Amino acid sequence: MGNGISRPRIGCVAGVFDLFHVGHVDVLERARRHSDRLVVAVLSDEWAMAAWGAQPFVPLLERAQILEHLRCVDEVVAVDDVRSEWLTGVLGVHTVFAATGTDGVLGVDELDGIPPALITVLPAGRGSRSPILRAAIDQRQSRSSVA
Numbered sequence: 001m002g003n004g005i006s007r008p009r010i011g012c013v014a015g016v017f018d019l020f021h022v023g024h025v026d027v028l029e030r031a032r033r034h035s036d037r038l039v040v041a042v043l044s045d046e047w048a049m050a051a052w053g054a055q056p057f058v059p060l061l062e063r064a065q066i067l068e069h070l071r072c073v074d075e076v077v078a079v080d081d082v083r084s085e086w087l088t089g090v091l092g093v094h095t096v097f098a099a100t101g102t103d104g105v106l107g108v109d110e111l112d113g114i115p116p117a118l119i120t121v122l123p124a125g126r127g128s129r130s131p132i133l134r135a136a137i138d139q140r141q142s143r144s145s146v147a
Helices: 022-033 045-052 060-068 084-090 131-142
Strands: 010-015 037-043 075-079 095-099 119-122
Touching (some): 010 022, 022 119, 037 060, 060 075
Parallel strands (some): 010 037, 010 095, 037 075, 095 119
16 A cells, blocks of 8 residues: 555465476476465365376375475465465465466366466476376376366
């Protein structure tokens, strides 16, 4: 309100972040460059089970702990769903980043109910070149239309 103090621009990336790889790091670093503060919403094992028809390879607690140790991440929250009123009201998020072509990070089509004005799409970036990791991810994705 005209007091000359600007609030930090808060961004959010939501995803499962299972089988964490360089593509996830790439998305998070790019999202952080567009934010003063980056919150990562890690989707629950139950969400993954409903979306993929299979449990994540890595349990939720471990996925959250991995993310907490990244310099580009300011806060990690475990969630069962991503809701607009929670993002903007509770977390104060200004931008929700959607990723194209990065498995385990929500894309724009998976952000149902999030107003389009809040969404910033990050184009595909780096991905893992590990053939073993790619095979595991591809196998899981073939069982579901949501990955």
